[in-house]
Amino acid sequence: MIRFENVSKSYPDSQGGLREVTFRMEPGEMAFLTGHSGAGKSTLLKLIGLLERANRGQVWVNGHNLGRLTPREVPLFRRQVGMIFQDHRLLEDRTVFDNVALPLVVTGQRHQEIRRRVQAALDKVGLLNKARALPVTLSGGEQQRVGIARAVVSRPPVLLADEPTGNLDPELSLEIMELFNQFNQVGVTLLIATHDLALVEHLSRRVLTLREGRLVDDRTP
């Protein structure tokens, strides 16, 4: 589902790049990506979500060689990858419902279909009663769950999460992880970047470790 072949990415300020990273993830696999800040976790996720392009090497996601996609194909590809961020990246002036509906709106889904699927996604994250609320009126954990609902509403085969529990207390973090487990059980491929090692230990999944842009460890319990 995801394959990196000698992928390198460097930035002008030489922080957070990747060096010769090679790994693969099978469809339906769930893995954690750990490492210190600046080790390249976010960069690796951005390469998968095509928010960045590699300088060298090849990235394959869901059968697409990302280096070969034309500009016109980029948005269509991004629809196959759900992304969750630590800072949520929600539209502050839109309701929870509208935020979650966005990935369906951009694909031109019918109104009834949008409502049905947004409600299902909000139900899944336990926010059905907040559909009409604005994001600012929600707690951090709730906003994170809005972000998750938005990432899964179009049922992408790949889900990426960048420090999804960064600002949450352990209990809420476990709740979020439980949600990810459920998505994984229905066949979604998940890659979660986190530095919360306790949480990683607790869930006993495959762990990829980055250090200064290199993949230094790849353990499967």
Next chain:
Amino acid sequence: MNRRTRKQRLRQPMDPRGWLVRNLQVLLSSLGRLWQRPLGSLMSILVIAIAMALPTGLYVVVDNLQQLSQSWEGAASATLFLVQDATDGDVQSLLVRLKKDPAIGKLQHLDPAQALAEFQQYSGLGEAVAQLQENPLPHVVLVQTADPHISPGDFSKLLDRIRSYPQVEPATADLQWMRRFQAIIHLLQRGAWLLSLLLAMAVVLVIGNTIRLEIQHRQQEIRIIKLVGGSNTFIRRPFLYEGFWYGLLGSTAALLLVALSWLLLREPVNRLSQLYGSGFSLEGMAPFNVLLVVGLGCLLGVAGAWIAVHQQLEQIEPA
């Protein structure tokens, strides 16, 4: 992976009805967006309106002047002075020849004795005139063309023909004035075109700048839409429609400005025209031209928005 997957292409499914519905939705929501910040929108619309009203108004003026020149009664007539030594027989034969000319409508002959009597009576120089040994006034013939809308070219030909008669002094006609008037109209027409061109550019720039600010204001939103896979077409659409609305509302306001000026000017122009004994009245705009102005406004609006979006969209990428 293998060659087969490499050829896999990403395509958006076709859905004409859904496309139409989405466009209608965006059409309305972009109007709503203008409504959300009424002051800024109004100012932009007024700037566009003024920029478009100037050439439109000038066009109406030129159009009216052209009508005026076409129905200019004075231009379709000429005053012929006959040579001083023309005898009554010469005058009669000339009148007969002129009457036969199909291009000539009415003729009026002023006898020198008659003219002198009138002059004596009205000029206040009666005594001085009475001292004259000979009547210094020539025979005068007033010629009116059969076709009141005669073209300057045909009129000029007619005058050349009349001038060639030996009894006629080289005629000094009103043609010169008519030519000058035509030249002024041509100049104004050219000016209107030039002004239109410049102000069309101004409209594009105003709308482009308005949309550019709007895009900057909504950068974060555009990033997020790109993040969840919104295509450039999807992102571009509301801005293009916004440009369309600016063009439509701006050109409509421009027409209202022109109509208002027309209403204010019509009465005084008609009075002036009556004082000159002319049947001329101020004409409005033809329906086709009204549509043309509105259509051009919409086109300029979309063009301005397109330029702004095209410049900026590539630079705003999610990170």
